[in-house]
Amino acid sequence: MKEEVYNLNNLTHNQLKLIIETLLYAGSVDINSAWYKKDIEEIVDLAINLRKISSNIPLKEIYVFKEEYLDSTTKKILDYFPELLDNKPNL
DSSP, X not given: OOOOOOOOTTOOHHHHHHHHHHHHHHHOTTOOOOOOHHHHHHHHHHHHHHHHHOTTOOOOSXXXXXXXXXXXXXXXXXXXXXXXXXXXXXX
């Protein structure tokens, strides 16, 4: 089955930087971040914008850790990625 290809040519320099940083951050427990709140908000907005152009891609390997949210952006994330509430870790 051939995978659908999406055009991401309209990303800014900062958006590409944040994508690369977040991928590396997720790729190793030894990598940490020093993002400011505005950077985190831009990362979330970027994820939401990607969801809008690729809403047919379900996310299955990430989930919400607790029902009680500690981060102010969690509610915004769940508005666009509600499946995270249903996902469970496959440990």
